[in-house]
Amino acid sequence: MSVPRLQFEGISKVFPAVRALSDVSFSVGAGEIHGLLGENGAGKSTLLRILSGVYRPTAGSVLIDGRPVALNNPVAARAAGVAMIHQELQQVPHLSVAQNMFLGHPLTRGGIFVARREQERRAAEALAALDPTIDPAVPLGSLKVAQRQIVEIARALLDRARVVAMDEPTSSLTPSEFERLAEVIAGLARDGVAVVYVSHKLDEVFGICQRATIMRDGVVVGSVDLAQMSEKAVVSMMVGRELAQEQHRSHISSEVRLSVRGLASATKVRNVSFDLHRGEVLGIAGLVGSGRTELLRLLAGADRASSGRVEIDGKAIKLANPRDAIAAGIGLVPEERKREGIVPLRSISSNMALASMGVFAPRGVIDHTRLKRVAAEKMKRVNLRPFLLDRPIRLFSGGNQQKAIIGRWLAAGTRILLFDEPTRGIDIGAKAEIYHLIEELAAEGHSVVVVSSELPEVIRLADRVLVMRDGTVAAELDRADLSEQAIAAHAIPQSETQGRQGARPSGQQGITDRTSG
Amino acid sequence: STDLAPLNSDTEKDRIDWSQLEAKFGALPKLPDGTRAGAVSKTLTNEYWRSLGEGYKSFGDRVGVPVVYQAAQSEGDQLGQLTIAEGLVTQGYNVLLVSPQTDSNLQPIMEQAKAANVPVVNVNDAVIPQAEHYVGNVQRDNGVRVAKWFIKNRPDGGKVAIVEGQAGVYAAVQRTDGFKTTITETGKFEVVASVPGNWDRQTSYDAASNILQQHPDLIGFYANNDGMALGIVEAVKAAGLQDKVAVFGTDGISDAYASIRAGELTGTVDSFPVLTGEVALESALRLVAGQKLPRVVATPQALITKDNADRYSGAGDAVRKALLEDAAAGN
Amino acid sequence: MTDVTEHTAARPRAEFLHRFSLRDAGTLIGLVVILAVFGALVPGFFAERNLINILQQSSINACLALGMTLVIISGGIDLSVGPTAALSAVISASMLVAGVPFPLAIAAGFAIGLVCGLLNGVLVAYVGLQPFIVTLGTLSTYRALALIYTGGNPVLGLPAGFRAIFNGSLFGLPLAVIIVAVVALIAWIILKKTPFGEYLLAVGGNEEAAYIAGVPIARTKIAAYMISGLLAALAAQILIGRLGAAEPILGNLWELDAIAAAAIGGASLMGGKGSVVGTILGAVILGTMRNGLTLMNVQSFYQLLATGLIILAAMLIDRVTRGRG
Amino acid sequence: MTDVTEHTAARPRAEFLHRFSLRDAGTLIGLVVILAVFGALVPGFFAERNLINILQQSSINACLALGMTLVIISGGIDLSVGPTAALSAVISASMLVAGVPFPLAIAAGFAIGLVCGLLNGVLVAYVGLQPFIVTLGTLSTYRALALIYTGGNPVLGLPAGFRAIFNGSLFGLPLAVIIVAVVALIAWIILKKTPFGEYLLAVGGNEEAAYIAGVPIARTKIAAYMISGLLAALAAQILIGRLGAAEPILGNLWELDAIAAAAIGGASLMGGKGSVVGTILGAVILGTMRNGLTLMNVQSFYQLLATGLIILAAMLIDRVTRGRG
Ligand SMILES: Nc1ncnc2c1ncn2[C@@H]1O[C@H](COP(=O)(O)OP(=O)(O)OP(=O)(O)O)[C@@H](O)[C@H]1O
Ligand SMILES: Nc1ncnc2c1ncn2[C@@H]1O[C@H](COP(=O)(O)OP(=O)(O)OP(=O)(O)O)[C@@H](O)[C@H]1O
Numbered sequence A: 001m002s003v004p005r006l007q008f009e010g011i012s013k014v015f016p017a018v019r020a021l022s023d024v025s026f027s028v029g030a031g032e033i034h035g036l037l038g039e040n041g042a043g044k045s046t047l048l049r050i051l052s053g054v055y056r057p058t059a060g061s062v063l064i065d066g067r068p069v070a071l072n073n074p075v076a077a078r079a080a081g082v083a084m085i086h087q088e089l090q091q092v093p094h095l096s097v098a099q100n101m102f103l104g105h106p107l108t109r110g111g112i113f114v115a116r117r118e119q120e121r122r123a124a125e126a127l128a129a130l131d132p133t134i135d136p137a138v139p140l141g142s143l144k145v146a147q148r149q150i151v152e153i154a155r156a157l158l159d160r161a162r163v164v165a166m167d168e169p170t171s172s173l174t175p176s177e178f179e180r181l182a183e184v185i186a187g188l189a190r191d192g193v194a195v196v197y198v199s200h201k202l203d204e205v206f207g208i209c210q211r212a213t214i215m216r217d218g219v220v221v222g223s224v225d226l227a228q229m230s231e232k233a234v235v236s237m238m239v240g241r242e243l244a245q246e247q248h249r250s251h252i253s254s255e256v257r258l259s260v261r262g263l264a265s266a267t268k269v270r271n272v273s274f275d276l277h278r279g280e281v282l283g284i285a286g287l288v289g290s291g292r293t294e295l296l297r298l299l300a301g302a303d304r305a306s307s308g309r310v311e312i313d314g315k316a317i318k319l320a321n322p323r324d325a326i327a328a329g330i331g332l333v334p335e336e337r338k339r340e341g342i343v344p345l346r347s348i349s350s351n352m353a354l355a356s357m358g359v360f361a362p363r364g365v366i367d368h369t370r371l372k373r374v375a376a377e378k379m380k381r382v383n384l385r386p387f388l389l390d391r392p393i394r395l396f397s398g399g400n401q402q403k404a405i406i407g408r409w410l411a412a413g414t415r416i417l418l419f420d421e422p423t424r425g426i427d428i429g430a431k432a433e434i435y436h437l438i439e440e441l442a443a444e445g446h447s448v449v450v451v452s453s454e455l456p457e458v459i460r461l462a463d464r465v466l467v468m469r470d471g472t473v474a475a476e477l478d479r480a481d482l483s484e485q486a487i488a489a490h491a492i493p494q495s496e497t498q499g500r501q502g503a504r505p506s507g508q509q510g511i512t513d514r515t516s517g
Numbered sequence B: 001s002t003d004l005a006p007l008n009s010d011t012e013k014d015r016i017d018w019s020q021l022e023a024k025f026g027a028l029p030k031l032p033d034g035t036r037a038g039a040v041s042k043t044l045t046n047e048y049w050r051s052l053g054e055g056y057k058s059f060g061d062r063v064g065v066p067v068v069y070q071a072a073q074s075e076g077d078q079l080g081q082l083t084i085a086e087g088l089v090t091q092g093y094n095v096l097l098v099s100p101q102t103d104s105n106l107q108p109i110m111e112q113a114k115a116a117n118v119p120v121v122n123v124n125d126a127v128i129p130q131a132e133h134y135v136g137n138v139q140r141d142n143g144v145r146v147a148k149w150f151i152k153n154r155p156d157g158g159k160v161a162i163v164e165g166q167a168g169v170y171a172a173v174q175r176t177d178g179f180k181t182t183i184t185e186t187g188k189f190e191v192v193a194s195v196p197g198n199w200d201r202q203t204s205y206d207a208a209s210n211i212l213q214q215h216p217d218l219i220g221f222y223a224n225n226d227g228m229a230l231g232i233v234e235a236v237k238a239a240g241l242q243d244k245v246a247v248f249g250t251d252g253i254s255d256a257y258a259s260i261r262a263g264e265l266t267g268t269v270d271s272f273p274v275l276t277g278e279v280a281l282e283s284a285l286r287l288v289a290g291q292k293l294p295r296v297v298a299t300p301q302a303l304i305t306k307d308n309a310d311r312y313s314g315a316g317d318a319v320r321k322a323l324l325e326d327a328a329a330g331n
Numbered sequence C, D: 001m002t003d004v005t006e007h008t009a010a011r012p013r014a015e016f017l018h019r020f021s022l023r024d025a026g027t028l029i030g031l032v033v034i035l036a037v038f039g040a041l042v043p044g045f046f047a048e049r050n051l052i053n054i055l056q057q058s059s060i061n062a063c064l065a066l067g068m069t070l071v072i073i074s075g076g077i078d079l080s081v082g083p084t085a086a087l088s089a090v091i092s093a094s095m096l097v098a099g100v101p102f103p104l105a106i107a108a109g110f111a112i113g114l115v116c117g118l119l120n121g122v123l124v125a126y127v128g129l130q131p132f133i134v135t136l137g138t139l140s141t142y143r144a145l146a147l148i149y150t151g152g153n154p155v156l157g158l159p160a161g162f163r164a165i166f167n168g169s170l171f172g173l174p175l176a177v178i179i180v181a182v183v184a185l186i187a188w189i190i191l192k193k194t195p196f197g198e199y200l201l202a203v204g205g206n207e208e209a210a211y212i213a214g215v216p217i218a219r220t221k222i223a224a225y226m227i228s229g230l231l232a233a234l235a236a237q238i239l240i241g242r243l244g245a246a247e248p249i250l251g252n253l254w255e256l257d258a259i260a261a262a263a264i265g266g267a268s269l270m271g272g273k274g275s276v277v278g279t280i281l282g283a284v285i286l287g288t289m290r291n292g293l294t295l296m297n298v299q300s301f302y303q304l305l306a307t308g309l310i311i312l313a314a315m316l317i318d319r320v321t322r323g324r325g
């Protein structure tokens, strides 16, 4: 290898009062797929945002093919041959898929008019390898999150870029979708593109990357050859300590806490029935669009059921809005943390207390001493880091935001916790903590439902698993019968097991009006 | 002030015509040294109020009394005007001349000024019920004069329309009512429309176009001020009806005179703001000098048409003379 | 609650087109209802002359509302359109009265509009102030400048030749109406067919995403405000042509009418959404209301009431035809 | 470009308090600068009587701006405060004139304010219309109702006893000032110490998240508009007490002053952010401007110019002291 395609040289980034990156240097060769690993807040996104011209480094330089490049803004970065898939979806819902993909550099006729058809044709080409069912002409907002993420990936493929940076591109994708992405990435590498790949899913990184750079607290801990490293060793580099590999422990009791019968929504969920026991962790698996999120929203009162019956401790409850659910002891830790979870400008304490104001203000005025005490207690319990209870939540990493939301339900005395993709975008250390927390909660007698697209996660946590398909429960698997194959077998429609095509139509029909209130 | 009956400037019995001031009370007495007058009016965006200020200033210059003249930022800015007036009281002017936005928005001034022993003269337009002194014309009379012109010059009667000022403003209400009542009493005229023009040229233009379109046989418009009337004139011209439709305004701003001379606007009711300003300041200074004036000093008005426009539009003194003649003739 | 409630239909392309026209169709239905009501109540309401009147009287608001729509789509708002128009009007008019050739005087008026818009745009885009507050500040500032420039007096005696430019007719339609129709067409093309239109929608729809995609955020916003200023200046020219005089207090409360027209037409003050066709229909709805109420000789208090209620009713109808927005 | 530029300090607790008061301190500095300038230019500006005047003259706007701040924090806006005040004023006043006991008449005025706010709130929260448009519609509607109710005439002759309630002094301060100070204290407590305050901040900060967390979205929004209506009614009572008469055209353009005060004080029209202390300071800044310019005998066109420029300047200073908001 002569000159590396991409070189970071002594990159530092200081935000007012925060040092996000210190003297980061490493290089990526042409045709190399390079993993970038680290816990939440390690500085991965910050580095890639510098690469893509969104931030400017405080010090250091980026070299492409040996020449320093000025990456003053996204346009300059693009001109320098950098394409980037951002961690947060960067899209305009009212524009079409194709318009989004060509946003900022539309194809034109005569330099004046947007060449819509041409854009749609080229967009379809780029999408073909990933998901040919996405119509480039529909408004982007009509797609599911997973499809939107695929659009985001396809957008990066449009440019004949020399460097492609991917910041958690698969956070909403299923394993099979990842497989097709892996093929696409391999194709890029064959064309000599340098790929930087960020993911918290270590198996993905080990699957496609040759080398990886590991970061901790803004510094490079090391660049390693993955073929010669064990996952465990990489993890301990990331977290700076040994992570105990914990085993599943069951705390399930025979006491039925929540009983759901014939639950259905107007749009997606059909005739769902199950029981949830005290101390149980119930996993829900299924393909994207199988109706898992919507089921949780029905149980959390966020959407209204069209029929069905929900009982807690044998008593029927009404679920007209989240307040009813909370009163009944049900709390939802939502899938899209930023949109449905946090109030960004408010502190950790405020975010925590939001669902239990009545508790903290028994006489109408908030008892701040008590709130502070409870916040300290609960946040210690979930191990918030940094332990700054008055800091606006938006300044925390995703994992710690997630912990605060869990703390919210603990403070509210919730007995039934519904987790929707509890570890999406959360690093391996925090993930282990959250698993541990979920088990502790179960041990204390809470009942927990975990929806997850990561089968290992479901298998790790669940006492029992419901597999959903087309809005209804296709199978119920006991812990003894759990395996990835078993779940997949029930999740994918029988007639079309061989291809992903089959899963699409069901996803396509999925029309969820999330309107509420 | 509580024992004073609420003032109705149009009907108050305790009144004197401006032309009688000198005859009844003699020449302006000598004023205490350093006498200063403060004045606040509605808005400077309307020529009428600027002319009033000119009157204050010219009379002040003549007798050596400095006059501070301020106005609110826009018509309808009631609290802003109150702030200005309070500032004037604070600053210790010897007399205040106020032209309030509404009947009540300067009410607190009356008490503050009384406490500071500063006479307040309410000049024109809105009328503070507790006002002890009022200088101005009879608002209703504006409309009445125009109505009388129609009765005299269009003996066959016909359809007429009114374009009103801002809804709820005293002057607009009074002028409209004076016109409407007088002209309908005859039985020959029909007021086919009385619609809002909001003191705005464009709104009035549109309203007039609509009215003309529906009533092509209309014989006249009465507008609550000249700006609106000039908008109406353009609408009448655009409809090609300038020979058939008479348009009257109110105020007598210079543009209205120009338009009357050009044969476009039929007429306006001039209430002689410069002269009103002079008379108002004169009356105010007489109060400072300790004279007891009647509660209302009435200022002149005249219906201006092409025939008499020149008589009323010369230099200040010439107009004053003409008006004195009118007054003498009992007009 | 969600901003995304679109449905993925079986034939998404058709549905996409459908969705757009559906919203405008709602506004159109509103207009038809209002026309029908007045038609039934007011004799001669459907006379050609009156319909032309309505168009003419709506033209100025439509002109402003088109600029407002672009600004609103970009996620902003322009409260300063009235004073911008006033400043442009008095400066053009005083040049005309001074004998400056028409094209030059008109160009100067347009330049004023562009400069006013530029200042708004720079304060919003580069300095990062809230559009509502920026244009609230310039609302007073521009108005004050117009008043100071003229000493509060109207500028009178515009040359007949100038007035003829904006007062003529073509094919029986007032030129003002035709000019605004052409402006609407251009605005439609800009929004639907050009990169700039896409940028507007993107900046208003998701500014951060637009930035990352390389959309020139600041230039896009500034351009929107400049167009709004330019159209305010055009409205001013049309108006002074019609009235024959330019007043420094011209354009009082125009911003509210323009915003109302855009909103009735489906623009969302959250940005990222708006329709040229809808805005034009919205302006015509408001114009029809005024015309009809005047012809019915409705007393001014009740006209005010009707105006308030029609805005609320239009938004309610919108809400019903469209689902939660 | 990003919205994340806050600082993470070593001592976070101090930093947090610091950060909040920093914004208010910026506004305070602005006020001090303005006071200093006028103090230097205007003899007698610092006379006790004049300072009391400033407070009294700011009190009505401050009262409205407090309600406006709560609405803005909830992510809305209330353009209808002026007409709400007018409607409340004329109804209270006509009851007073008819001899209804004071408490009843005042209560009726407050009830009107609450009902006006309720209607705004229901249209925003339950029907889901845009706050700007809803209150633009009710702006006209409420004004029209006040005009129709009174036939456009002022209601005169309020009993002296009633006027005394709002016109007295306590410890040398006008009662109106004290009332508004108490209201401000209550608003501060509401915002900082009650669940409702948290709900307002949450609803304006992220409505969807607040919903999932069980915040009663609709009730919170409605309450904000009702408080705004109630405070408009209170401002109306203070004003008619001062003026001795109630006019249907009272409160013209009040909304703009109230919004300006809230914005100068740091409220974000995007919702989720605002400060009671800042709003009060904002109202006093505007009041001081008016007072000082009047005392300097600045002509009204230049006062208008100064008003526009001060709003822009305040926002610029804000921007500089605070970083991109
Ligand atoms: N705009 C900003 N202003 C201030 N601090 C920031 C900003 N962006 C990031 N940070 C801080 O910089 C550090 C690195 O964050 P970054 O987002 O790069 O982490 P990451 O490794 O991508 O984490 P994750 O795995 O959660 O995506 C964090 O402490 C974060 O709080
Ligand atoms: N943000 C969204 N906007 C619009 N529609 C959505 C959105 N999220 C989900 N949907 C629709 O709701 C349907 C049900 O999806 P739901 O989220 O309940 O499924 P899921 O099994 O939880 O899938 P996922 O893994 O994506 O969460 C999907 O088919 C999809 O069409």
Ligand SMILES: [Mg+2]
Residues within 6 Å of the ligand: A044, A045, A046, A087, A167
């Ligand atoms: Mg990241």
Ligand SMILES: [Mg+2]
Residues within 6 Å of the ligand: A292, A293, A294, A335, A420
């Ligand atoms: Mg889901």
